[in-house]
Amino acid sequence: MSGFLFVVPPLTGHINPAVGVADRLAARGHRVAWACADPGLVHRLAGSGAPVFGCAGPVPGGAGVERPPDLRGAEALKFLWEWYLLPLADAMAPGVRGAVEEFRPDVVVADQQAFAGALVAERLGLPWATSATTSAEFSGAYDGLPKVAEWLRQRLAELRDRLGDPSATADPRSSPHLLLVFSSPELVGPQAPSAPHVHYVGPSLAGRPDQPFPWEWLSPGRAKVLVTLGTANADAGGRFLTACREALRERADRVQAVLVDPGGVLPAEEGGKDVLVLPSVPQLALLERMDAVICHAGHNTVCEALWHGVPLVVAPIRDDQPVIAAQVVDAGAGLRVKFGRVTADRLGTALDTVLHDPAHRAAAARVRTAFRAAGGAPAAAAHLERLATESR
16 A cells, blocks of 8 residues: 655646546555645545645635736746746645655655645655646647746746755656656647656546536537636636627527636626526536537646547637647647637637537547547556555
């Protein structure tokens, strides 16, 4: 029996993939614990009984600095690192070290944006694995931004001097021991890295807490569409969601849609026979019945849709989303529209295309086949078990 400490940022999209892997390891008799700046979020996603070591740090919506919703491109990326990811690493490091000393794991499983996990493990001489919950880092995301890439390298070097082993050279975003990528080369594309320690395991689909949904509302005879901007973009989506609702209402004779509006940015309207607006939905269960997805190109949403062979219309907002959107388009599994400029007409045209052009559905099916062959959470757990055994 081995011990695995999962170090994660307080971000739903980064915790969810790890939950399935942690559950699989626990089911095989291993010790599993978590380190996170928001223990309550881990308990909500992984179960109230999950052992969680709290690590002080900025939490989205809490005391941390709020990123302006209209910030885009390189400026948004730099803001994310300078005001969130790097301070989060410094804040989490003491708690991560305390968790390691108390829990005594054989392997630290560090999310690629939870740098404290990788650097503390490095400093203490523990083997660590990277949980790559977005594949954007492996698609040449910074090829056209050399100044940004150099700035990131400098910041990570400074972080290593403070938290890690100053003599080490590994990028804390990519473990030299084991890199688990929750995607596949069929989606990542030709730039997908290949090495003995790199393993593409496809999506890790954990069981989510039961959530009510009016399943009887879905009627036969019309295409079903899910519209979602994820959990971190509620403040930026008012205009886009309004355009979505208009486009979908214009297709009410042939399309029925579920639109997720967690921030309540859409004005209330009477009716709802054609577009059901809800603050949250049981996304995995709902995707089984969908014919298309309109989303922000968040990695989890894209991979969950393609796991079901559902083509997409993607409207990236910031961070890794433009890279993931490009992966979808290059794979032929969907179309891209401009988040800040799209009109209801253009959005509707893109939706009609992915619904009725068989090429997009065929491409989505190819990615689905690759995802399911990759093994998901069981494969990731097996790789972690081997790392623990080899390390001993």
